[in-house]
Structure formats: C-alpha cells, structure tokens
Amino acid sequence: MTQVETNWAGNHTYRARVERVQSLEQVQQVVAASPRVRALGSRHSFTDLTDTTDETGAGGVLVSLADLPTTVEVDAGTRTARVTGRAAYGEVATRLQAEGWALANLASLPHISVAGAVATGTHGSGVENGSLATAVAALEVVGPDGEIRRVARGDADFEGSVVALGALGVVTAVTLDIEPTYDVRQDVFTDLGWQSLAEHVDTITSSAYSVSLFTRWTDAGIDQVWLKSRVGDGATEPPRELFGALAATSTMHMLEGGETAAVTQQGGVPGAWLDRLPHFRMDFTPSRGEELQSEYLLPREHTLEAVTRLRALAEVMAPVLMVTELRTVAADSHWLSSSYGHDVVGVHFTWVRDVERVYAVLPLIEDALLPLGARPHWGKCFVAGAAQLEPLYPRIGDFRDLRRRVDPEVKFGNAFLDRVIG
Numbered sequence: 001m002t003q004v005e006t007n008w009a010g011n012h013t014y015r016a017r018v019e020r021v022q023s024l025e026q027v028q029q030v031v032a033a034s035p036r037v038r039a040l041g042s043r044h045s046f047t048d049l050t051d052t053t054d055e056t057g058a059g060g061v062l063v064s065l066a067d068l069p070t071t072v073e074v075d076a077g078t079r080t081a082r083v084t085g086r087a088a089y090g091e092v093a094t095r096l097q098a099e100g101w102a103l104a105n106l107a108s109l110p111h112i113s114v115a116g117a118v119a120t121g122t123h124g125s126g127v128e129n130g131s132l133a134t135a136v137a138a139l140e141v142v143g144p145d146g147e148i149r150r151v152a153r154g155d156a157d158f159e160g161s162v163v164a165l166g167a168l169g170v171v172t173a174v175t176l177d178i179e180p181t182y183d184v185r186q187d188v189f190t191d192l193g194w195q196s197l198a199e200h201v202d203t204i205t206s207s208a209y210s211v212s213l214f215t216r217w218t219d220a221g222i223d224q225v226w227l228k229s230r231v232g233d234g235a236t237e238p239p240r241e242l243f244g245a246l247a248a249t250s251t252m253h254m255l256e257g258g259e260t261a262a263v264t265q266q267g268g269v270p271g272a273w274l275d276r277l278p279h280f281r282m283d284f285t286p287s288r289g290e291e292l293q294s295e296y297l298l299p300r301e302h303t304l305e306a307v308t309r310l311r312a313l314a315e316v317m318a319p320v321l322m323v324t325e326l327r328t329v330a331a332d333s334h335w336l337s338s339s340y341g342h343d344v345v346g347v348h349f350t351w352v353r354d355v356e357r358v359y360a361v362l363p364l365i366e367d368a369l370l371p372l373g374a375r376p377h378w379g380k381c382f383v384a385g386a387a388q389l390e391p392l393y394p395r396i397g398d399f400r401d402l403r404r405r406v407d408p409e410v411k412f413g414n415a416f417l418d419r420v421i422g
C-alpha cells in the first residue's frame with residue numbers, strides 16, 4: 001500500500017514517491033537515475049514548492065535524508081561547523097552549545113531543516129541580522145549526474161546557490177558560520193499603540209538584538225512586542241518602558257489561547273541563545289499544524305505605509321487571520337533572497353487552515369504590498385507569478401542562467417518553479 005505523505009501543515013499531499021535514502025551513495029544513485037527528483041526537508045513549507053510534479057502532473061522522486069545520521073563538525077580555526085543536509089536547527093544548536101558555540105540567529109521554530117530553511121531564505125529577526133542563508137559558508141550539493149560539488153563563499157556561483165529553492169540539486173552538507181556561545185533574555189511588552197509605532201518605529205525595531213511585533217490589525221495596535229536581547233559583554237539592556245507598552249506580567253503566547261508551555265522562557269531570565277531566540281521550545285514537538293502561513297518582505301523604509309495599507313484590510317483578514325508578526329532582516333547579496341539588496345521588514349501572517357478563504361485574501365494583500373517592493377517568502381503561501389516577481393529580483397536572470405548551466409535537463413524542476421521563476 002502506498003503511504004500518503006503530506007507537508008507539516010497537511011495542506012499539500014506530495015504526488016512524488018518519497019524515497020528515504022540510507023547512505024550518501026544512495027542519494028547520488030537515486031538522483032542520477034531519476035528524471036525528476038527533488039529534496040524533501042522537514043516539510044515545513046506550505047505549497048507545492050517541494051514536490052516534483054510538473055504542469056502535466058507527472059510525478060517523480062522526493063529524496064528524504066531523514067534516515068541519515070546528523071553530524072555537526074566544528075572547525076574552531078575557521079569558526080564554522082559542517083552539518084549534514086537533513087539536520088534540524090534544534091539538533092545543530094544543541095550540539096554547538098555543548099561545545100561552547102552558537103549561531104547568530106534562528107527562526108521561530110527549531111524543528112526546521114537547515115538545508116530547507118536556507119533554500120527558501122528563512123530568517124529570524126534583528127535589524128543587524130541577515131537571513132539564515134547569510135550564515136552559510138559553503139554547500140555540498142549532489143548535481144543531476146549524481147556527483148557532489150562544493151560551492152563556497154567567494155565562488156562565482158555561490159550567491160545564486162544558497163537560496164536556490166532546491167532547483168540546483170540535493171544539499172548533503174552545509175557549512176555554517178559559528179561564534180562563541182552567548183546568552184539572551186526575552187522580555188515581552190503588551191499593547192503598543194499604533195501612534196507609538198508610527199512615531200518610534202525604528203527605535204522599537206532596533207531596541208533589542210531580535211524584535212517581533214504581533215498584531216491582529218485591530219485598533220488596539222500591536223498586541224505584543226517580544227524583545228530578545230543579548231546579555232553580558234557590554235550588551236545593551238532592554239528598555240524598561242516601551243512607548244506606552246507595558247511589561248507582561250505572565251508568559252504570553254502570540255496566539256490567543258495558545259499553549260504557553262510551548263514558548264521559550266520570557267520575563268527577562270537569561271538563558272542560552274538556543275533557548276531564547278526561537279519562539280518555540282526545542283523539546284516541544286508541535287503536532288501537524290492547523291495553520292497556513294504567508295509572509296511578504298519589503299524595504300524597511302516602507303514599514304509604516306505597509307501598516308497603513310494592511311490596517312485598511314483588517315476586516316477582510318480578520319475571519320482567517322490568527323496573528324501577524326513583523327520582524328526585520330538585514331540586507332544580503334543572495335540573488336533569490338527576500339532581503340537581497342535591502343534591509344527589510346517581514347510581514348508574516350499565520351492563517352487558519354482554510355486554503356480557499358486564505359487564497360481569496362492573498363491577492364488583496366499582494367495588491368497592497370507588492371507595489372512597495374514586497375517579495376513573498378518562498379516557503380509560504382502566495383499567489384504572485386513570475387511576471388510580478390521578475391522586477392523584484394534584479395539577479396533572477398542570473399539565477400536562470402545558473403540553473404540552465406547546472407541542471408540543463410531540468411531534473412530538479414517542478415510546477416512551482418515554472419510558475420514563479422519561469
């Protein structure tokens with residue numbers, strides 16, 4: 001009996017056959033032998049991005065590296081760690097911490113795979129922090145012929161190869177920049193008015209190492225502000241007062257009625273970076289998600305205009321919106337990165353899992369945000385196609401050239417890439 005396999009949110013059933021490889025050699029064999037093949041990560045993307053199907057609906061093979069052991073090899077000299085392709089950030093972080101090392105940033109959930117996260121430009125927050133792809137020093141990739149090639153920072157193809165949507169092959173190892181371990185405290189403030197945000201937006205988004213603003217776009221304003229501040233070594237203390245927002249007196253979940261046991265410790269208690277930077281605890285394993293997500297990243301100078309435009313859509317969004325999170329990401333030079341060339345603000349939406357109603361709202365959001373230069377998060381739900389995305393990515397033509405050179409038979413292609421890259 002064929003097992004039905006879905007993504008984490010359960011809204012996409014993979015048409016491709018999932019092949020759980022048992023060795024690196026088997027990855028190479030499967031890739032070389034398959035006419036259509038892509039890598040399956042930890043399944044946290046929300047669309048057909050990962051699948052192998054093309055417009056004809058013909059299936060292929062999804063290579064899962066989940067059965068391969070995770071290894072984390074630290075090189076203290078170069079301050080890098082080489083991690084295996086299917087490694088999840090949580091596991092990598094735990095092993096780095098045990099050896100006294102750290103990563104500069106993490107996404108909200110530690111269970112996401114490193115290779116899958118960097119492939120889609122996944123990010124945390126912080127005005128000085130680039131997306132997770134900016135920590136990548138090198139990749140090892142199985143190309144269409146089954147051969148492994150290494151692409152490292154400084155190589156001509158590197159900036160097209162990291163945020164690559166799985167289109168250039170199966171990544172079997174990622175080398176990440178590391179730094180000595182550090183501690184972080186997390187402080188939550190509630191009820192920041194829209195006026196305070198308008199007057200102090202840059203101060204607020206810069207008021208800690210990593211800042212998240214949560215809202216449901218009601219007149220009440222920003223419901224919660226989460227500040228994650230590095231402690232020690234002359235790091236600046238978080239503010240005691242945040243433009244009228246009050247320090248929370250108990251643990252807060254960003255979703256109304258959410259399980260507070262799932263979130264990382266708040267209340268200003270210092271703890272290791274890996275226990276504070278993600279919103280959710282490592283040891284809390286979320287079940288299959290009853291949600292969809294979208295996110296649009298636009299130049300930071302347009303933050304307040306984006307807020308105004310989205311507030312005008314508050315009523316339309318309300319029936320399907322669980323929460324919006326605003327974060328910042330520093331500019332980088334990865335061709336397909338949503339923060340390519342600009343410091344950006346990410347406007348993230350957690351939706352109820354109602355595909356039809358969510359996809360009815362997305363065109364309105366895109367009409368409001370794309371003219372501001374907003375790029376959709378590759379791993380989340382959006383409707384824009386290649387024609388709308390083309391002007392937003394100055395290096396997209398170079399990416400197409402790279403893809404043609406690396407994968408002339410389009411072995412790693414799929415319907416998603418046909419729609420959004422062309």
Ligand SMILES: Cc1cc2nc3c(=O)[nH]c(=O)nc-3n(C[C@H](O)[C@H](O)[C@H](O)COP(=O)(O)OP(=O)(O)OC[C@H]3O[C@@H](n4cnc5c(N)ncnc54)[C@H](O)[C@@H]3O)c2cc1C
Binds near residue numbers: 039122
């Ligand atoms: C609960 C939740 C929280 C999230 N939080 C954040 C967040 O804080 N910030 C943020 O920016 N995003 C966030 N995301 C989005 C998520 O990080 C992206 O969707 C990411 O791509 C997921 O990677 P994955 O491996 O789980 O996904 P998959 O769907 O398995 O893979 C995604 C893409 O990566 C490719 N890929 C995976 N593994 C490899 C490999 N070994 N080699 C080559 N390509 C590969 C796949 O082919 C596919 O194209 C979140 C998602 C969820 C469900």
